[in-house]
Amino acid sequence: MDQRIINLFDEYTHEPLTRKEFITRLAKLTGSLTLAMSLLPMLENNYAQAATVADKDIKAEYITYAGAEGVTMKAFQARPEGKKLGTVLVIHENRGLNPHIKDVTMRVAQAGYLAIAPDALSPFGGTPINEDEARAMFSKLDAQQNLTNFLKGLEYLQKHKKGNGKTGCVGFCWGGALAAQLAIHSPDLDAAVAYYGRQPEVADVPKIKAELLLHYGGLDERVNAGIPAFEQALKASNVQYQLFVYEGANHAFNNNTSPARYNEAAANLAWDRTLDLFKRKLK
Known part of the structure; x- marks a missing residue:
């Protein structure tokens, strides 16, 4: 195309x-x-391609947790049964909590983790079916309240009786940018993975304690413009990180419900690297 x-x-x-x-x-x-x-x-996204299916070994359910003052956060949770698990917060794109992100959350659980995917649009009642409506709602989010809502999600995981106290996050696009913000504002976060997310302000980089894994599509000029300054700041601050640019891949290359942008080879390699990081930091 x-x-x-x-x-x-x-x-x-x-x-x-x-x-x-x-x-x-x-x-x-x-x-x-x-x-x-x-x-x-x-x-456009075709959620019939989302591979979310019932898995008898995974307990999947909708939960709520207390967010910022006066906000009840909705989230999709998935986990295998068994011993205490490393925990992962999954952060959606700027279309809200949709079948694709639920599929990603199931995949994290199938890899052996307790995972939740909060719905950023919970303050407005949750993600609507119409994606244009969802996009418009994102512009109405209060940035500080939203950050607090997701930091509270990390706290929920860190205190979960089925968790082992180790916590990571993985975010996509809008969620990739938020993953970096969580790394800046949560000193207890162990690992943060950002897929094609806008980079944070370089002045905030020294606050990062988590190990970062950064995935970018080689054709994503808009987002990639911020890589050099971000990487320079990471090096200057001695932040542990890995950064990969997948040549020939577009923005949203991981989203298998968007045929024109999905890149199977890049998505599979990035996912393997993501699980490798989680295995090292969260098990």
Whole structure:
């Protein structure tokens, strides 16, 4: 697919671009409205591709925990039965808690961890089915309250009777940026994995105590522009980290419900590296 089309879709998913504007510009790129509409299924998330299935060895359920003052956070939780487990907080993209992120949470549990995926839109009642509505709701989130809500999620895991006291997080896109913020604001976090997330302010990097694992798509120019300054700050602050750029991969290359951007080879390699870090730091 023409990279200009993928870049336009990336702009649509991250900027205040209305669906009407997106379709109009897509039609100009493709040459016709008919062709533009035929490409939409390849660009937009198709949650039928999310592999979430019942697993008799995994206990999956919806839970709540106390977030910032006055906020009850909703979350999807999954864990295997058995001994005390390392714990992982899964952070969704800027579309909210959807079937793809629930699938990722199940995969973390299947790897042997207690995992929860909080719904950032809990203050508004939770993630709506319509993704454009969800995107609009993200702009209304209070940044400090949202950070507190996810820090409270880490506390929930750290105190969980089935947990072993070791905690990591993994975030995607919007969640990748938030994973870095959790590493900055939670000195007890053991490991943080960010997939194609916007980098934090370099002045905050010295606060990071967790080991970082950073995944970027080689074609993701928007996010990758912040890598050099971030990496320089990480080195200067002696933060333990690994950084990988997957050549030929787009933003959201891990999301297997988005056919045009999903890159199976990059996704599998990044996931193996993610589980390797969790095995070292959380077991």
